[in-house]
Amino acid sequence: MCGIHVTISPSNPPPLGQDLERRLRNRGPDHLGTVHARLYDAPCPLTLTFTSTVLSLRGDHIAKQPLVDDETGSLLCWNGEAWRIRGEALETSSDTEAVFEWLLDASRRGLVLEALRAIEGPFAFAYFDKPSKCLYYARDRLGRRSLLVKTGDHLTLSSVAESPSDDWIEVEADGCYKVDIGHAQSLHQMTPSRHAWVEDDSLVLGIGLFNTSLPTELSRLCQDSLSVRQLHQHLVKSLETRVLGIPLPPGASNSDARLAVLFSGGLDCTVLARITSEILPPGQSIDLINVAFENPRIASQHRGHSQEELYELCPDRVTGRKSFAELLKTCPGRLWRFVTVNVPYTETRAHRGEIIHLIHPHNTEMDLSIANALYFAARGDGSALVAAGSGPQPYQTTARVLLSGLGADELFGGYGRHGVAFSRNGYAGLMDELKLDVSRLGKRNLGRDDRVMAHWGREVRFPFLDETLVKWAVELPAWEKCDFGSRATGDSNLDPEKRVLRLLAQSLGMPSVAEEKKRAIQFGARTAKMESGKVKGTTSISH
C-alpha cells in the first residue's frame, strides 16, 4: 500500500509531524518522496506540497513517487493498483507510470475526467495538472483505498488522519473531485467540484443494472447451473489479476510466501484460497492467517480452560482448522502455512490508541472491534509449522499481498437479514435488500479497513470486488445467487444464503466448507464485547 499527503498553503508548509510521517511510511516502506509545486501566477500565490510513500508491488523497479513530468510540472501520487485501462489489462510493468502517462496525455487533450473514469482497480490518488492548475483526487468507485480530506483553513488530503481530533472526513467514492486552483481568489475558496463516475444513475455503483427478474416455477439453482460455472470463471480471472506476478518480497527466498489469505475458514476466503491454488505456480507457498483473541469476558465464563485452549476454541480457529484440512485434501501438492495469530488482551490494550487513530474518522465500538481483528491479522505475526517433523515455531508472514473474502455477502446474499427480507416480502424484499447492500459497498468500511491493514506495509486485495465480477453479480437474477424460494424443496442440503458460492465450494471438493454458516469477524475472532456483554456496537469509543 502507499501513502498520500497533499497540502495547499501560501508558502512552504512545515515538514510532516513525526507520527504522521511514521504512519505514512508504514503504508509505503520502500520510498518516501516530497515535491513542491509553486504557483506564482495564480490570483493568490501558492505552494502545493505532495508527499508519497511507496509499497512497490508492480514491475521490476520502484516507481518513486510523486511522479513529476519534466515538461509540464504535472505530478501524481498514486495509491493502489490499476488493473485495466479502458477494459484492457496493463501490459507495462509499473501501473503508476502507466497511469501517469495516460493522464498526461489526457491533460494535453483536456480529457482528464474521461481518462480517470476509464481506470479499473482499487485506488486513491491526487493528480495535479499544472498547465490547467487543476488538482484532481478520488477513491475508486468501490472505495477500496483510503483517502481523507480536511477543508477548513486550507485543503489537505491524506491517507491517514494527522490527528483524530481534526475535521477529517473520508473522500466519498462517488466520483472524481476537482479543485480549480488557478481561479480561486483565496485559499478559502478552494471548493472541490464532484464529477460522478458515470452519468447514468440507474447503474448500481456506476457498474451494472440490477437484475429484478423473478424465477419461474422451473428455475432452480444446482451444481450444473450456468451461474455456478460463471462464478468460477469470474473468480479465476479476478484472482489471476491479483495473485500472479507478485514480486518476491525484499530479502525473501523462493520458498517464502508472496501471498497470504486472511483465513477465517469461512466459505468466502476458503473458496478464494482453493482457486488461488489452481492458479499459482506449484512452487509458491501460500500463508493462511487465522487470528484469535483473548477475550476476558469469555475467559471468565470458561475458568477451567488455559488461555492456549481458549484460543483453540475460538470459533474462527475451529473453522479455520477444519477448512484447512479440506484444503490440504483438495490441493495436496501446495505448500500451505496455517499461521495462528493469538492476541493476548494486554496486546489488544497496548495497540488500542494506534488503532483508534488509524480508523478515524470512524469511531464506534463496532469499528474498533472489527479493526482490531484486521489489524492483528494483517500484522501476520504468530506461529506456524515451518519445518516437517517439528512443532509450531514463531513465524511472521513474508507476504506483502493479502486476500480478503469481503464482498461476497453483499453480492450473493449472505447475511441473515437477506433471509428475513425474503420471508417478509418474497423476492421483491430480498432484491431491495441486496440492491441496498451492493450500492453502499463504496460508502461503507473499506477505507477504515485499508488504514488498519496497510499499516503493516501490506496490501489487501478483494477478489470478489473486481469490477467485472461485480457487474456480472449485479446483473444476475437474485434467485441465481441465493434461492431462498427453494428452501422448502429439500433438494439441496445447502443453506440458501450465497448458495451459488456454496455450490461452487461443493463442486471444488469442499463439502464441509460449502455448509459453513456466516460469522462476522468480531464474533469469530472474539474481539467484540471484550469487557462487558452490554456494550452496543453503535456506541462511540470511550477514550
Ligand SMILES: Nc1ncnc2c1ncn2[C@@H]1O[C@H](COP(=O)(O)OP(=O)(O)OP(=O)(O)O)[C@@H](O)[C@H]1O
Ligand atoms: N478470524 C479471522 N482471521 C483471519 N481473517 C479473517 C478472520 N475473520 C475474517 N477474516 C477475513 O476477513 C474477511 C471478511 O470478514 P467477514 O466477517 O465479512 O467474513 P465473511 O464475509 O463471512 O467471510 P468468510 O466466509 O471468508 O469468513 C474474510 O473473508 C476473511 O478474509
Ligand SMILES: NC(=O)CC[C@H](N)C(=O)O
Ligand atoms: N501499494 C501501492 O499502492 C503500489 C502502487 C503501485 N501499484 C506500485 O506497485 O508501485
